Amino acid sequence: MKQAGLFDILRGRFYDGTPVSSVGERTMRLQSVMSNLSRLLNTRQGSIEHLPDYGLPDAATIYRDADYPIEQLRKDIREAIEKYEPRLRRIHIERQTNEGDEMRLAFLITAQLEDGERVRFRTEFGTSHLVEVSPWNRRY
Secondary structure (H helix, E strand, O other), X not given: OOOOXXXXXXXXEOOOOOEHHHOOHHHHHHHHHHHHHHHHHOOEOOOOOOOOOXXXXXXXXXXXXXXXXXXXXXXXXXXXXXXXXXXXXXEEEEEXXXXXXXXXXEEEEEEEEOOXXXXXXXXXXXXXXXXXXXXXXXXX
């Protein structure tokens, strides 16, 4: 049986506010992974005392310290997912172009779930300081 993560169950809702009880078994795991990725990518490292490396570095630090800030952010996303989303394997992160919107930065996350099912998510970083994670349904 495919279930939601413990945090989602305890809260009764996924990160986007969708009630856990309203999601069918077939999509629950995918919704739970997206929920976890949203929490992970929206948390700044150092925000959680007992997990100081949970999340992503502050964007200001990335741009100040890296010669290639986009590549560093891509690497940081991959490392965070590899460490804190154990249901995903063979993780590949690639930058997506945002035609007409230069104030948003998008990445495509391609991975496999533990049962071998391939999944894709699109993440967008924008000026609102919230990272959006959504399923990506284009063919491979």
